Amino acid sequence: MRTYLFFALLFLVSCKSNTPLVAAKHDYPNPVDTTTKNIQLQKRQVFETQGLQASNDFPAARLNAFSQENDSTYIAAIWPENFPINPSPWYAFKLWAKEAKEIYLKLQYSNGAQHRYHPKLSLDGETWKLLDTTAIRTNTDQMSATLKLQVSTDTLWLAAQEIQDHRRVGEWAKKMSATKNVTLSNAGKSAQGRALYHLNITENTSTNKPTVLIISRQHPPEVTGFLCMKAFVETIINEGATNGFLNKYRVMVYPLMNPDGVDLGHYRHNTGGVDLNRDWSQYHQPEIKQVTNHMVRETTQHNNEVLLGLDFHSTYRDVYYTPDESVTRKIPNFKNAWLDQIKVALNIEDINERPGKISRPTSSGWFNKQFGATGITYEIGDDTPRDFIKTKGVESARAMMKILLEE
Numbered sequence: 001m002r003t004y005l006f007f008a009l010l011f012l013v014s015c016k017s018n019t020p021l022v023a024a025k026h027d028y029p030n031p032v033d034t035t036t037k038n039i040q041l042q043k044r045q046v047f048e049t050q051g052l053q054a055s056n057d058f059p060a061a062r063l064n065a066f067s068q069e070n071d072s073t074y075i076a077a078i079w080p081e082n083f084p085i086n087p088s089p090w091y092a093f094k095l096w097a098k099e100a101k102e103i104y105l106k107l108q109y110s111n112g113a114q115h116r117y118h119p120k121l122s123l124d125g126e127t128w129k130l131l132d133t134t135a136i137r138t139n140t141d142q143m144s145a146t147l148k149l150q151v152s153t154d155t156l157w158l159a160a161q162e163i164q165d166h167r168r169v170g171e172w173a174k175k176m177s178a179t180k181n182v183t184l185s186n187a188g189k190s191a192q193g194r195a196l197y198h199l200n201i202t203e204n205t206s207t208n209k210p211t212v213l214i215i216s217r218q219h220p221p222e223v224t225g226f227l228c229m230k231a232f233v234e235t236i237i238n239e240g241a242t243n244g245f246l247n248k249y250r251v252m253v254y255p256l257m258n259p260d261g262v263d264l265g266h267y268r269h270n271t272g273g274v275d276l277n278r279d280w281s282q283y284h285q286p287e288i289k290q291v292t293n294h295m296v297r298e299t300t301q302h303n304n305e306v307l308l309g310l311d312f313h314s315t316y317r318d319v320y321y322t323p324d325e326s327v328t329r330k331i332p333n334f335k336n337a338w339l340d341q342i343k344v345a346l347n348i349e350d351i352n353e354r355p356g357k358i359s360r361p362t363s364s365g366w367f368n369k370q371f372g373a374t375g376i377t378y379e380i381g382d383d384t385p386r387d388f389i390k391t392k393g394v395e396s397a398r399a400m401m402k403i404l405l406e407e
């Protein structure tokens, strides 16, 4: 009897070890080096000048140096975490003065980066408004912008985009998990120990259900993509039980892929100085390694067929990067049907579809190579109006659920 048990156990163990529970490595003709590089950390501090103070001492802040040029003009120097890097010069800092006054503030970028993000202002770090266009002058060198600001003894927050740091994303994820059908857990930890949040969304069991994977914020400043992802996920949670979607499907969400980069106010990289959306083949960076392994392990153990992977980003305007028609995928008709429905729902003439860069080791290619799924990079413009972003998130979630329910 004991011998029988021993062999039964051995059989079970060997079965398990044959199941791939980690992501496979994928070769690319032109590999990208994603091994860890050095980064330059900002010194967190309060900068003091005559009559005006500036602080970078909070999560998501970026202000590398601060000086006074003359009575009314100040210079805020903004540098990247390392170089070379994508031109996405993020900035965020607080300002206050001994007395109320009007000042000129020059945002001065380094390494050839050009002014990109329209400044947002806040008095509490939660509610943001755009700085009036008439108060912004992009200088002829393009590498600096001068802002006209009213400062006072009250703290004024100035940032490239609304601040959505690790704490705020965690609060949102926690709020989502208070609703039925949603479970919050961690898929692992970033290099600096921040939780890699994971929301599991389904009704009753996760097992034996076709699955949709959703990720966001590989690139820290890409807040508009994150806002669209939020509306998208909230719609699945709000409507997916009533329409039957969550009874049939499982949705796995990773809302903040690069929490260190976000909290350190990075332009693009993680603390390994690497663009995480180039590491989806060799997994040198802990964030990508753990999330891909979590996806593979979870979907293998629950016998899920992954049909679709969506990765939310931001760029200069709204774009969908989609797989080429020649790429084999499990639901070949999904992409066209989905984009058509979004176009009709939003009454937009040009959906702006572009071919995905399949030669690069990005998430969208990985969803296809790893699972045979349709991988789509969902880009929102830096300046796309926030109410439109929300509507787009809602309508594209509705269209996805409708099409997948007809599968």
Ligand SMILES: [Zn+2]
Pocket (backbone or CB within 6 Å): 219, 222, 313, 314
């Ligand atoms: Zn991006």
